[in-house]
Amino acid sequence: MKSTELPARIKFLLAMAGLGGLLYGVDFGVIATAEPYLKALGIYSDGQIGLIVGAVLLGGILSSLSAGVLCEWFGRKKMIVASAAMFLAAIPIVCLTLNDFGPLFAGRVLQGMSAGYMSVVMPMYLTETLPSDIRGRGTGIFQFFLGLGLVVAAAAGYLVAGIYGSADAAGLPLAAKVGAWRANFWWTMLPVAVLFAGSLFLKESPVWKNPSKISKLQAPSSDLKAPSSKLKANSLLQRRYVVPFLLAVLVLTFNKTTGTSTFTSYLVTIFHKSGFDGLLGNAGQFTIKIVNLLVTVFAATLVDRKGRVWLLKIGTMGMTIGLLSVGAVFTGIERFGLEPSRMTGLVTLAGFFVMQVFYALGPGICVWLVLSELMPQRIRANGMAIALFMNQLVAWGLASTFRSWIAAWGWDTMFYFFAVNGLLYFITVLFIPETNGKSLDELEHLFDGK
Numbered sequence: 001m002k003s004t005e006l007p008a009r010i011k012f013l014l015a016m017a018g019l020g021g022l023l024y025g026v027d028f029g030v031i032a033t034a035e036p037y038l039k040a041l042g043i044y045s046d047g048q049i050g051l052i053v054g055a056v057l058l059g060g061i062l063s064s065l066s067a068g069v070l071c072e073w074f075g076r077k078k079m080i081v082a083s084a085a086m087f088l089a090a091i092p093i094v095c096l097t098l099n100d101f102g103p104l105f106a107g108r109v110l111q112g113m114s115a116g117y118m119s120v121v122m123p124m125y126l127t128e129t130l131p132s133d134i135r136g137r138g139t140g141i142f143q144f145f146l147g148l149g150l151v152v153a154a155a156a157g158y159l160v161a162g163i164y165g166s167a168d169a170a171g172l173p174l175a176a177k178v179g180a181w182r183a184n185f186w187w188t189m190l191p192v193a194v195l196f197a198g199s200l201f202l203k204e205s206p207v208w209k210n211p212s213k214i215s216k217l218q219a220p221s222s223d224l225k226a227p228s229s230k231l232k233a234n235s236l237l238q239r240r241y242v243v244p245f246l247l248a249v250l251v252l253t254f255n256k257t258t259g260t261s262t263f264t265s266y267l268v269t270i271f272h273k274s275g276f277d278g279l280l281g282n283a284g285q286f287t288i289k290i291v292n293l294l295v296t297v298f299a300a301t302l303v304d305r306k307g308r309v310w311l312l313k314i315g316t317m318g319m320t321i322g323l324l325s326v327g328a329v330f331t332g333i334e335r336f337g338l339e340p341s342r343m344t345g346l347v348t349l350a351g352f353f354v355m356q357v358f359y360a361l362g363p364g365i366c367v368w369l370v371l372s373e374l375m376p377q378r379i380r381a382n383g384m385a386i387a388l389f390m391n392q393l394v395a396w397g398l399a400s401t402f403r404s405w406i407a408a409w410g411w412d413t414m415f416y417f418f419a420v421n422g423l424l425y426f427i428t429v430l431f432i433p434e435t436n437g438k439s440l441d442e443l444e445h446l447f448d449g450k
Contacts, residue, residue: 006134009203013129016202017138018145019195020080020122023087025149026188027056027115031108032267032285033157034184036167037177039269041098046403048101054400055105057261059112060119060392067120068385076125076205079117084196086114091189095182116392120384123368127380128207132437133304136369140300143365147293150264153188154286157268158279160184166278167268207377240447244374245383247432252391254425255367258319259418260359262398267352273411274329275345284345288352295360307436308366308373312429315362320422322355327415334410363425373435373443 006014031053038049071079093107126138164180165172256262263270271284303311329348332338375383405414435443 010130010134012198012201013126014138014141016080016195016198017122017126017142018148019191019198020083020118021142021145021147022149022152022191023084023195024115024118025146025151026153026191027087027111027149028261028264029150029153029289030157030184030188031056032264033154033160033282034181035266036268036272036281037181037184040167040172041174041177041181043099044101046407050400050403052101052105052108053266053402054396055108056112056115057392057396057399059109059114060116061112061389061396062109063113063116064120064385064389064392066385067117067388068382070117071121071124071381071385072208075208076121076128077199077202079121080125080199080202081196083114083117083121084192084199086110086117087192088189088196090114091185095185098178098181112392116388119368120381120388123372124380124384125205127369127372128205135373136303136308136436137300140296140303140365140369142368143360144293144296144300147289147296147360147364149191151286151289151293152191153184154282154289156187157184158282158286161279161282166282168272168278168281240445241376241379241383243447244376245379245387247428248371248374248383248387249390250428251367251370251425251432252387253394254421254428255363256391256395256398257418257421258323258359258363258425259398259414259421260363261395262402263418266402270411271345271348273340274333274348275340275342276349280342280345284349284352287349288356291353291356292360292364295357296365299361299365302361303365303369304436307434308370309429309432309434311362312366312370312432313362313426315358315360315364315366316422316426316429318358318361319355319363320419320426322351322353322358323415323419323422325351325354327412327419330410330412330415334412370432370435373438374432376443376447 035049035053038044038052044052067079074082087110090107090110093103093110097103097107122142126142127135130138160180160183161167164176164183167177167180267285267288268281271281276284299311326348329344329351333340333344338344371384371387372380402414433447
């Protein structure tokens with residue numbers, strides 16, 4: 001069905017899904033272009049910079065501890081509003097406390113809490129409010145705008161570097177470094193302000209308002225009638241709850257141990273190390289994020305046709321190959337004395353290209369969708385929050401210690417580690433049942449008798 005045929009209320013939900021994804025993408029994308037300036041200022045040690053970079057993920061950990069409970073207490077709509085408000089409050093703190101580690105770190109944590117709440121509540125809200133035959137499209141829009149947020153952050157960073165000068169430029173004035181850091185963050189308030197304003201007009205999830213019934217919105221959009229869900233007060237230790245919960249935890253954990261959120265925060269630095277100097281590092285980062293965005297658009301057309309599991313299988317295997325190729329480049333540089341050059345930079349870019357294409361095709365478009373669909377209603381809010389907690393805990397640990405790991409073991413070892421986790425991710429996907437096209441009532445009993 002074409003989007004022009006959708007009711008206005010569904011179009012509005014899809015628009016808000018996009019803005020929610022944009023917040024998440026901007027939140028994680030902005031540090032990649034800002035971090036080199038923080039390093040160039042010489043104010044903080046590598047360990048402190050790692051903590052500042054990883055603070056967003058720490059915020060995600062903290063928010064995941066309470067996300068499920070708060071979503072159940074206050075509802076989905078209020079948590080979407082609160083998430084946007086937290087982001088708006090965080091940016092002035094990050095911009096105005098550059099010379100004071102404590103407040104700067106706290107501002108970044110607040111940013112992460114905003115993204116953490118959004119990553120739980122928005123996919124859950126979409127699952128509970130969108131018709132089953134366009135649920136994949138809704139999450140695809142969330143992921144597309146997440147990718148768009150990364151692209152816009154990279155483009156803004158490239159523009160900032162052009163105005164103030166590249167962070168690795170010799171003799172760059174202190175004022176330019178400070179101005180570039182702040183410019184990379186100030187602009188992000190505009191799209192989030194639009195999200196905040198729009199979220200005030202959302203309607204609450206009908207499933208949250210009445211858990212014993214499934215809203216008529218959950219029927220296919222061509223026949224807005226769905227069977228009511230007969231939720232049973234069974235033990236949470238039953239297989240129908242434990243199996244989907246464990247699968248969701250593994251999927252979200254491997255989504256981080258493959259390194260996507262870790263090296264995304266350091267892409268400019270990685271390209272500099274591989275042979276791209278000056279603005280080429282920013283250009284390389286921008287290219288990868290454009291690729292992610294374009295493939296996400298293509299993947300969104302497949303997710304409701306080919307299914308979630310098929311895309312996850314293709315995606316996890318392809319991204320593993322890409323990660324191995326990047327590791328091989330750094331093995332040549334670090335172990336065999338290969339001189340970094342534009343050629344090695346281009347090969348590294350090609351490896352990231354392969355990795356990003358398949359990540360966007362599989363895990364990128366499917367992970368939040370599969371997470372929310374696997375969870376039965378009784379455990380959806382808290383189950384998603386716990387799975388996200390593991391996701392953010394692993395991501396924070398990797399991002400916060402990444403520079404220390406690189407210093408100890410080298411870049412190649414880290415990318416081989418990510419590739420091994422990509423293979424484990426592929427194996428996990430083999431155990432996931434297909435959820436494509438199923439109503440919430442069918443999803444509710446997906447693991448009955450298993």
